[in-house]
Amino acid sequence: MALCPSTSTESVNINTTQAWHVFQHHFHFDPSANLIKMLTALIHRPLFQWKDVRHTLITPAIRALSHQKPPKYSSTVLLPRTNFPARLEGAKRLAQDQSIVNSTAFQSLYARQWTDWPPENTFILHDGPPYANGTLHMGHVVNKVLKDITNRWQLTKGRRVHYRPGWDCHGLPIELKAKRKTGTPDRPSPLEIRNEARKFAQDTVEAQQSQFQSWGILGDWDHPYLTMDPDYVEREMRLCHRLIQNGLMFQRYMPVYWSPSSQTALAESELEYNPNHKSISAYIKFPLCSESCRQLSIDSGSLLIWTTTPWSIVANRAVCVKSDAEYCLIQIADEFLIVGQAALANNPDLKTCLGDHQVIKVVSGQSLTHLKYSHPIKSVQGSEVEFPVLSANHVTMTAGTGLVHTAPAHGPDDYLVGLEHGLDLSCPVDENGCYIRDIGPELRELSVLGDGNTKIVDLLQASGHLLSHGDFFHSYPCDWRTKQPVILRASKQWFIDTTSLKSSSLSALKFVDIQPASWVQGFQGVLEKRPYWCVSRQRVWGVPIPVFYHKESQEVLSNDEIIQRCCELNRSEGTDFWWKMSAKDILMGTGVNGDDYEKGGDILDVWFDSGITWSTLPEVPADLYLEGLDQFSGWFYSSLVTGMALQKQCPYKNIFVHGFTVDEQGRKMSKSTGNVVDPSDLITGTKKKSPYGVDTVRLWVAAHASQSSSIEIGDSIMDLTKQTMNKIRNSCKFILGNTSRLTSREQLSSYEDLRPVDRLALLQLAVYWEHVSIHFEQMKFNLVCLRLDHYLANDLSSFYFHITKDRLYCDEEASLRRRSAQTVLFHILETLKASFAPIAPILAQEIENAHPVLRPSFGSRIVPENTWKDEKLESSFRFLFDLKSKLTKELGDSNLKNCDVLAVTKTPHRLPEDMDAQDLAEFLQVPKVSICDQLNYGSMNAKGDDIMVENEMLTLRASHTEGCFCPRCRLKTAMRDNELCQRCESVIRSLQ
Ligand SMILES: [Zn+2]
Structure with missing residues (x-):
């Protein structure tokens, strides 16, 4: 098909492909269509006029091909400007993660908040110590990231946070590894084993710590608590002594679970x-x-x-x-x-x-x-x-x-x-x-x-x-x-009298908030069922039960002088003193004849080690213990029992439990199934798979780990999570691009000077913040993610970003209307960033770095102002949204730009006070709106092809626009073809 435009001075033959390219270039038409379809679509539009064919197809085609190009206005349009990249993939992703995690802003946050923020009402999340053995798995990611989101949310609210990470360093698996490493694996001495075990635990702690920090986990990393540290061992010996003194820990010959493979007694846990x-x-x-x-x-x-x-x-x-x-x-x-x-x-x-x-x-x-x-x-x-x-x-x-x-x-x-x-x-x-x-x-x-x-x-x-x-x-x-x-098997062991602690423990539990609440009964069951807790182990890598036995009568000897002496030796000789020194040397100066006694050969159960970690806290009870659901019979239990025995109080106010990771088919992760996901592979990538980066993995935790006992992980879930991450990123990039020219908060407009639709956007922002705050408080991070996604898609992308583009790009740079939109975008970015910063702190920091005027996410009290929640405004806009959707339904979204609208106001519902015709045109996305009062206008009827919609606020009559296409703003707001509209004319004049 050839078009022979007779109106042109030059006769040019153009084919459909050329015309299509010109068309596509100028009008961004749907690329899946072809010329015939386009023409058909044009002709069948309501309010169709033949001049549309000339405007949108023939004229531009002729102009392009006859080199009569319109003047270029692109340099006068304020398109978004920012160096903030839309995507960061591969090596660039890794470099960005690393540079931000290692930056001063990130590294010094914990220390700054701890020293500078008000100490009243400090939030204490007490870290359950991971075992210092082996490499980290997805369970560690889930646990540490959930804790970090919780802590960072508290910081967002301006609350000081205490989070001192710890490690469980003793125990059999490390002892067995250490035994193999000694020069004499057949019969190593206790000191040889302890030496190797200490080295192994120390190396593991360092390796795990550096990985935790690389995940952006905030905490007192300079002062972690280790159960093998001398001060911890001293604390534990003293508490153990107190239990023996007050009769809550006793020795008895009794059948206990015995592991022949480990040659030691075991607790039920x-x-x-x-x-x-x-x-x-x-x-x-x-x-x-x-x-x-x-x-x-x-x-x-x-x-x-x-x-x-x-x-x-x-x-x-x-x-x-x-x-x-x-x-x-x-x-x-x-x-x-x-x-x-x-x-x-x-x-x-x-x-x-x-x-x-x-x-x-x-x-x-x-x-x-x-x-x-x-x-x-x-x-x-x-x-x-x-x-x-x-x-x-x-x-x-x-x-x-x-x-x-x-x-x-x-x-x-x-x-x-x-x-x-x-x-x-x-x-x-x-x-x-x-x-x-x-x-x-x-x-x-x-x-x-x-x-x-x-x-x-x-x-x-x-x-x-x-x-x-x-x-x-x-x-x-x-x-x-x-x-x-x-x-x-019956043997002589040490026990904690859990039976006598049962009723007080159960009463204390009534004041603990357990999430999810479905676990309360199970925990009560654990407390009710266990008659005693065997705490002695016949191994060497642990804390000694600091008692002596009379050589003949086997009577137990333990008193304050002895424990004092043991603690002094622990400080001067190190934690090996019990194995390094003879009973006689240890008992020297305690008034006891050392020749008559022998040292006890038992160490304390590792669950006792970790059970008393609450004693390292600045204040008990802690606000929160957050661990996997298996800890009801483990750490939650041992902490409660030791807390009740030694402090007469439960060491936590709240418990939050999470489940375990499974693959996308719901199968448990195991080496034999070959479905184990290594956190490092996910975050830093492999030869086959590019890295997801820290934030995407954290977003996966937030979206999936706080509501179910099975947490699925796999390629498709991670790819979807990455897409969500990119959506957040792109929305932020749009705002950064449109606000980058703001260099100080003084340039921001005051609330009273904002256009009504901008005030509406602030209202939507305040509601969004209110919702995510509730979800964060309730630790329903999955709902935070859903609300964030909804806000980005509905309130921002398809509404506010969409309707303000013309103002932002084409209005005069310093105009009040443009500044009003910029101000709101700036507030949106600041609050939006604060809302996802607990989950994706690296992106939040990246955005802060990209826009120096933004306040930091943590502790700046970014609470939307109360004035933003204008209920009157909200109700007015409800009527306007209703009318817009009626109009769109009648006309189709893309046809709004071809309509002028006459708006006749009714009572009792009124337009927002200062809403003018321009505001309404922007809201409806039509070239022109005229507003008049019903009293002055009288009754209105539809004429010809006009479309009419109405509700209790307004009657809108849409008729085909009289306006012509403006080559700068591309709206039909010009008086004549290819001439600038009034607004663009004035902008261009101001630039000359
Ligand atoms: Zn214009």
């Missing part, structure tokens, strides 16, 4: 449960003594018990029954057995293994307590030893046979029965989980979780005392570090 552990289930016959058989009028018979730990039969000392239950004497062929009546009914497994049987008689549990039996394995206990049948409350009929095998050394209930009835409490299993030598040649030194267990089954089978056995899969406790199964 150190257990992990394997839901599918394989044990041996066995029904075992305990032969009744002849006198007991006589009482039952049988020749021979047995008590039938069920166990999943056949190995513990060796330590059997009694069989317990429920005295108020009924039991049956049953006959199978010529054999007699006693089982619980209800157990027989409840337990199908028992029925199967008994097969055909006859109930001979029913007897009471109480009557069974007169019976005696002998051990089913003769080589363990000769048949002449008789054991009792006892009544006990813990016996149930829901599982097993209703008769309970009782080994006091291997179970807490069994132990209590043993204490009550004076049974032998000794334990036949050593630290390695093997039978002791005294036990007899068949079993000695066999592992109870391995060969020992199967050997017992063989022996029972051989002696005819095994009714049946098989594999049994169930949930079973394992050592959380070695992942190997544990056993219950």
Whole structure:
């Protein structure tokens, strides 16, 4: 198709492609359209006039091709000007992150706020110490970033913040690593192990600290607390001494969870449960003594018990029954057995293994307590030893046979029965989980979780005392570090009396706000269930329990003089003093004869180390403890118990918990699945993937980590987060570009001088700030992110930025209208920046650096002024928005620019007081508006093709504009074609 414009002096043939390019260049038409479509669209517009074809297509095409170009006005248009880059990718992203994190403004913030800000009402977030072992994972990112967002929000409000990061430095994993590193890994001395462990922990702390700081985490990094520091060890020894003195910590021989793989006692918080552990289930016959058989009028018979730990039969000392239950004497062929009546009914497994049987008689549990039996394995206990049948409350009929095998050394209930009835409490299993030598040649030194267990089954089978056995899969406790199964084993240990602290702890918990609240009950359950807390460990990398034992009587010695001496030695000799010095040397000058005593060989549980971290705080309770949800049975628990025991108060006012990271399919991260995400790879990139940078990763934390127990991470989530980050960046760039010419706050207009729509933008800003403030306060950072996204998209990009562009670009530079928009943009940038600074502090700093007039984000009390919340203005604009949307619906968004509008005002709702026709034209995005009062105008009807909309405030009549296209502002505001409009004319004149 060729166009032959007859109006031109030169006859030029142009093809559609050329025309399309000219068209596109001048009018930014939709590039997906073609010329025919464009023409069709033009013709079918409401209010179409043929001159549109001439204006928008033919004239520019002819002009371009005949070199009759319009005068260039681009240099007179104030387009946004800023060096702030729209994007920062790859190496530039990394360099920017690094330079800002290392800048003085960033580095000195913590110290400045701590020294300069008012100390009243300091916000204390107490850092749960990460373990100084290994590299950091996404869980650390989630935890530290959530804490940092919280702290930075407090700073934004102008509140001074106390955040002293800490590390948990002791414990078995480090000790085992250190042991391998010593020159003599077979038998290293405690001092060799401690030396290596200290070095390892120190190196790890340094490496982790530098990574935490690179994530922009604010804190007292010059003074972290380390549980291995001499002052911390001193503090811990003193607190431990106090607990012993006030009787809340005591030594007792008791069955505790014992890890043969680590050769130490474990607290419940150190257990992990394997839901599918394989044990041996066995029904075992305990032969009744002849006198007991006589009482039952049988020749021979047995008590039938069920166990999943056949190995513990060796330590059997009694069989317990429920005295108020009924039991049956049953006959199978010529054999007699006693089982619980209800157990027989409840337990199908028992029925199967008994097969055909006859109930001979029913007897009471109480009557069974007169019976005696002998051990089913003769080589363990000769048949002449008789054991009792006892009544006990813990016996149930829901599982097993209703008769309970009782080994006091291997179970807490069994132990209590043993204490009550004076049974032998000794334990036949050593630290390695093997039978002791005294036990007899068949079993000695066999592992109870391995060969020992199967050997017992063989022996029972051989002696005819095994009714049946098989594999049994169930949930079973394992050592959380070695992942190997544990056993219950009696040994002499130190305990904290959590039972006596239970009711005060539960009462104190009522005053703690736990988020999410769904965890409150679970935490109460942990407090209610634990009868005691075993705090002694038989290792060397830790804080010694500073007590001595009398060499003969084994009586415990601990007093104020001794603890004082220990603390002095800890200071002068270092934390190794306990292992470096003899008991005699340590006790020197304490008035005790050192020759009579030996040092204790136990160290304190690492949960005790971290449990007392509250003692490092300037003030207790802290405002907030923020950790993963597993800490209800860990740090939250140990802190509460030690706080109640030593301070009679809970060390925290609020608890906030977060979940764990999973991949995008919701799977747990594990090396075997190969879905582990390394934080360094995300932040600083890999060969295959460019870096996301610090802020994008922090934004991911804010958007996902504060509302759910599973926090998904993966490429698509991160790419979306990066897009959001770029949206924030671009909005800021737009404002920076339009306000860069402002060099002082004095240039800002006062509120009264602002145009109505600018005051509306401030009102929207105030509402936005109010909403994000509430979300930050409630730690619902995901809602902060959603509100931010909504504000950027709806209030800024598609509304305020859009309608003020003409004023900003084309009005005279210092005009009041332009300055009014600039002022508002400046306020928006300052508040917007403060609203995302806790989440993306690097971008906030980058923006501050780009515009020196902006106030810093933290502590400048950027609270939108109350006057900004003008309710009258808001209600007026509600009517205007309603009319605009009606008009747009009738005309289509792009057609507004071809319409002049007559606005006839009604009552009772009025236009904002100082809103003039120009303001209304800008708001509606039409070239021209005339306003008149209904009284003067009378009634109005639509004429011809005019469009009319109305509501209680105004009637708007839109008719095709009389105006012509202005080549400078590109609006149809000129009197004649290709001439400047009045406004542009005046701007150009002012420039000459
Ligand atoms: Zn103009």
